[in-house]
Amino acid sequence: MSGVELSRRALIGIGAAVIAAPALARSGDPVVGRYTGMRENGVLAFKGIRYGRAERFAPPVPEPSTGPALRAQQSGPIAPQRGNPDLPQSEDCLFLNIWTPEANPRARRAVMVYFHGGAYSNGTVTDPLTHGQRLAAQGDVVVVTVNQRLNALGYAWLKPFGQRFADSGNLGQLDLILALQWVRDHIAEFGGDPRRVMVFGQSGGGAKIATLMAMPAARGLFHSAATMSGQQVTASGPGNAWKRTQALMVAMKLAPDDVEGLRTAPTEAIVEALAATDPVIGGSLYFGPVLDMTxxxxxxxxxxxxxxxxxxxxxxxxxxxxxxxxxxxxxxxLKGLDWTNIALRIAAEVKIDLDPEWVVASYRAQFPNWSPERLFYAATTAGRSWPGQVIEADERARADAKATWVYQLDRPSPIDPLRGAAHTDDIPYVFGTLDAPGSYSGNDERAQATRDLMMKAFTGLARTGRPGLESWSPYTLPDRATLVIGDGAAAMVNDPRRFERELWATGPYIQPGS
Structure with missing residues (x-):
């Protein structure tokens, strides 16, 4: 079922139909408050719990804590998007899922709240890679996963149309803040400790966390954080954000001042228009957090x-x-890649504006035995978003922040030898979902050892504010100590990609979207 095949009314109806069903508890089904959950792989699962409601382009409002009993045994619909066409999509998407070893208010287990990736435009925690039953069971923690509004519906900048849209550029972030407030107020009922809440997220989920760390309303709602290939050095400026809103309206064939047309348009019309060319960075339209000064x-x-x-x-x-x-x-x-064309192909993929011929020559001088393919992937990785992570770690070190720990996953996929250690490949190790659809980890002894290592590190941070690996040294300057995770084992290495870090620092880092 595609999001672009459904009307707004039908989409919202799916959200109501999936979740707002009376609780028909079977014998042995766990019940917490008004929610009837289920047993799943040795833990209790409560899926599709509504944490808020929102009108289009308006801030979310909390869900009342009292009301009729509800069955919480199925994930809610995901946010409308161009991806995930087989999942029910709805603008009514403010739902979360919980996995807990026991729903005992006295248990006070650490809580791990996950935000999904997808660059603010796509994605969902319905992905089996991010189901929390194994992390909850093996890590002895309470796991919460959150869906929220995305793309133009969560981040389009409409304030130029009037003060009633003043929050429009950060609605997706306000959804996450509301979810964290729900966790603060209710997670003890599910066995969690609201004083030990860790947020973690991969790719866009990590970027959302970095952004929350600068949002006053998020202060105190989480006590530790972990980002996995996700960073947000700068937000979108309001000028560029407005250009994107105007491009969206042009693609929808709306007049430049027709905000009511945008506000009442069918959901599928907005989703279809996301394919328009971004006026700032090219590619499809980008919508993300906006520097709105509030x-x-x-x-x-x-x-x-x-x-x-x-x-x-x-x-x-x-x-x-x-x-x-x-x-x-x-x-x-990659077809036909060789030394005669590699520079142009790298230039099309990186975000830092350096002479590609100079980049290739520098890499070849440093690594004379590398193939064109290896150089291509190293340069496009190091010249794309990785420098953002380096900036974040360095700035925390310069500011004498409470400890920061940095890791690099080097373990190549045993499933696909051409994949190496790619984006998203750390997810199944942290969640323990090695055999889930979409995992490239394999399930052999080394995969399990990598899982145990990463899960121990993340759950340790949630419990104590320090990773559960005594050998993992904090990141400081100038050493830049990094945990390099190989095939079932890990080692501390100082500044493991120093050459690449220094090369790409020759030019300024431009945050994609800003």
Whole structure:
């Protein structure tokens, strides 16, 4: 079922039909408050719990804590998007899922709240890779996963149309804040400790966390954080955000001042228009957090780390060859790759504006035995978003933030030898979903050892504010100590990609979208 095949009314109806069903408890089904859950792989699962409601382009409002009994045994609909066409989509998408070893208010287990990736435009926690039953069971924690509004419906900048749209550029972030407030107020009923809430997220989910660290309304709602290949150094400026809104309206054939047409348009018309060319960075339209000076009064990590984030201990991680997930080694961009054309092909993929011929020559001088393919993936990874993570870690170190730990996943996929260690490949290790659809980890002894290592590190941070690995040294300057995770084992290495870090620092980093 595609989001572009459904009317707005039908989409919202799906949201109501999936979740708002009376609780028909079977014998042995767990019940917490008004919610009847289910047993799943040795833990209790409560799926599709509504944490809020929202009108289009308006801030979310909390769901009342009292009301009729509800069955919480099926995930809610996902946000309308161009991806995931087989999942029910609805603008009514403010739902979360919980997995807990026991629903005992006295248990007070650490809580891990996950935000999904998808660059603010796509994605969902319905993905089996991010189901929380194994992390909850093996890690002895309460796991919460959250869906929220995305793309233009969550981040289009409409304030030029009037003060009633003043929050429009950060509605998706306000959804996450509301979800964290729900966790603060209710998670004890499910066995969680509201004083030990860790947020973690991959790709766009990590970027959402970095942005929350500069949003005053998020202060105190989480106590530790981990980002996986996701960073947000700067937000979108309102000028560029407005250009994108105007491009959206042109694609929808709306007059420049027809905000009511935008507000009442069918959902599928907005989703279809997302395919328009972005007027700032090219590609399809980007919508993300906006520097609105109220909800987001400063950039997250520019010119320094947001002061409110400095007391939050944090893990930052990435994979060694991120772009192998985006650029298919078997696809047209790699076909015929050689030393005569590699510079132009790299230039089309990186975000830092350096002479590509100089980049290639520098890499070849440093790594004379590398093939064109290896150089291509190293350069496109290091020249794309990875420098954003380096900036975040360095700024936290300069500001003497509460400890920061950095990892790099080097373990290549045993399932696909051409994939290497690519974007998203750390997800199944942290969640323990090695055999889930979409996992490239394999399930052999080394995969399990990597899972145990990463899960121990993340759950340790949730419990104590420090990773559960005594050998993992904090990241400081100038050493830049990094945990390099190989095939079932890990080692501390200082500044493991120093050459690439220094090369790409020759030019300024431009946050995609800003």
């Amino acid at each position: 909800n987001l009064p400063r950039h997250p990590f520019w010119p320094d780390a947001a002061p409110q984030s400095l007391a939050v201990p944090m893990i930052l991680g990435n994979t060694a060859e991120e772009t192998r997930a985006f650029i298919d080694p078997r696809g047209p961009k």
